[in-house]
Amino acid sequence: MAAATVLALLASTAQAAAEDAAPVVAAKAGKLEGKRDGAVDAFLGVPFAAPPIGALRWRAPQPVEPWKGLRKAGAYGADCMQWPLDAPPSAAYVRPVSEDCLTLNVWRPAGAKPKSKLPVMVWIYGGAFAMGSASWPVYEGANLAREGVIVVGVNYRLARFGWFAHPALSARDEDGMLANYGLMDQMAGLRWVQDNIAAFGGDPANVTVFGESAGAFSVNALMASPKARGLFTRAISQSGGGQKGFGRRLDTYMPEAEKTGLDWTRSLGIADDDLTAMRALPAATVLGPKDPLVLGGIIIDGRIVPQPVDEAFLKGDIARVPYMVGANSWEDSLLKYIPGAEAAVIPAMGGNAAPLMAIYREDGAVPERDAMQHLWGDAFMTAPARFLARRSAATGGPTYLYHFSYVPVAARGKIPGARHSAEISLAMRNEVSGAQFEEGAADTPMAEAMSGYWLRFAKTGNPNGTGAPEWPRYDAKGDRLLEFADQGPVVREKLDKDAFDMIDAAYFDRTKLTEPKP
Secondary structure (H helix, E strand, O other): OOHHHHHHHHHHHHHHHHHHOOOEEEEOOEEEEOEEEOOEEEEEEEEOOOOOOHHHOOOOOOOOOOOOOEEEOEOOOOEEOOOOOOOOOOOOOOOOEEOOOOEEEEEEEOOOOOOOOEEEEEEEOOOOOOOOOOOOHHHOOHHHHOOOOEEEEEOOOOHHHHEOOOHHHHHHOOOOOOOEHHHHHHHHHHHHHHHHHHHHOEEEEEEEEEEEOHHHHHHHHHHHOHHHOOOOOEEEEEOOOOOOOOOOOOEEEHHHHHHHHHHHHHHOOOOOOOHHHHHOOOHHHHHOOOOOOOOOOEEEOOOOOOOOHHHHHHHOOOOOOOEEEEEEOEHHHHHHOOOOHHHHHHHHHHHHHHHHHHHHHOOOOOOHHHHHHHHHHHHHHHHHHHHHHHHHHHOOOOEEEEEEOOOOHHHEOOEOOOEOOOOHHHHOOOOOOOOOOOOOHHHHHHHHHHHHHHHHHHHHOOOOOOOOOOOOOOOOOOOEEEEEEOOEEEEEEOOOHHHHHHHHHHHHHHHOOOOOOO
16 A cells, blocks of 8 residues: 555544544633534533532532543533423433532534634523423534534522522621522523633623523523623523513512511421521422422512512613514413413403403403413413513614414314424424424424524524525514414514503503503
C-alpha cells in the first residue's frame, strides 16, 4: 500500500474516532463529559446548584461545589420530589425522585465550538408546580438542537419543597429571598446559562425562556420579576393561565402563605421557631398526601415577585422583550384532574355569567355542564393569553399571540379539541404516543410548521420566515393571532372577542383594577 494511501487512511480513521468521541466541555465548576448521538451532543444531569438538602432545605439555591477531573454527564439526574404521576407522557417513563435534584440537561449540535454563538432555548416544565421534570421524553431537546440551537431543560423544586413560607423562615431571612424556591431554582438555571453556555457554543446574549402550564406561568413570573432582568432576551408562554374565573389563584400573598405553612408545622407538633426540626422532617412528610387542590404556586413575597403577575403585566412592570403567548382550544381537559372546579366560574363572572353562558351554550345546543366547562377553560387559559398579549404589546415589546386547535390525526372525532399541553410534542418535535399524547408520523407537517415558528422566534425574535404563513405581530386594535388549526397555520382576527371581553370585564370588576385603554 502506498504511503500516501496509508496516511489518508490513518487520517480518516483519526477523524472518525474524533467524531465518535464523547464530547467534553469545561464548565465553570469543572469539566463535563457528555454523550454524542449522531448530530447532537447531550450533557445530562449537570448540577447547577448545591443539593438543597438538610440545612439547605427552603434556602435559595447555593453555588455548586466545583469538582476535579472529568465528571460524567451522560445520564439524567433524579427528578425533584413529587407524587407518582397518573398519566406520564410515556408509559415507559419511570424516574427516581430526590431532594437532590437541582440539575439541568443540555442538547447542542454535535461539535459546537465556544465561538459558535448559537441561540439558546431554556425549557421550564409544567405540572401544577407539584410535578414534572426536565427529563420527560416529550421535553428532550435533541430534535430542536438539530436545527441549530442549544436547548437547556432545568429542574426546579416542586410542591412544598419549592413553594413554601413560614414565619420562622421569614424571621431568619438567611438569603434575602424567601418562599419562591422553585422560581429561584429557575433563575439559578438561567444564571448558569449566562455563566456557562458560551463554553457549549451558545450565545448568552440570545436566550429564550419557554415553558408550558406551570412552566408558562413561571415564564410570566420571570417576565414580572426585577430579579430576573437580563437573564433572558425572549420569552414563550404556552397555556400559562391567569386569575380570571378559576376560583383558586395561581399566586398567593405572603401572609396567607406564612399562615398555611405555620398551620402545617403546628399540625406536626413542631414549635413555631424550630427550623431545625422543620428541615429534619422526612421528605415524604414534607411532600404530604396527594391532593390536587393543595399544590405549589407563586408567592407574592415583595422581592422576587413584588406584585401579582397579572397586575405587573397590567402596569407594564415586565421585561420588555419579544414575547410569544397562547393557549389551546380544549383547556378544560384539565378538569380531569380537578373535577368540579368549573363550578367556580359562574360566581366569578358576576353579572356577565348569564350572557356568557348563552354564548357558550349556543342557544341551547350545548349541554349546560359542557358549556360551563368550556367557559372555565377559556377563563383560566385562553382569555388570559389575549390579556397578556395585549399588555405586552402595550409596552412596545414585539408580541405574537397564538391559538392551538390542532387535533392529532389519530384522535380526530374522539376528542373535542386540542387538550392542555398537546402542543408541546409538536413544537419540540417529540411526537410521543402515550397516555396524554396521540401525535405520530401523520402529524409531522404540523410539527415542522410549529417548531419552525418556535425556532425562528428563538433565533431572531420574529417567528416568521420564508414559505411560512405570516404570523402578524399582535396589537389590541387589530386583535390578530395565528391559529394552529387542523388544516395548518391560519391568521384569525378577533377570536371569540365578545366572550373574552366579558371575561375581562368580570375580572376587572372583581379585582377593582382598571385596564388602560389600548
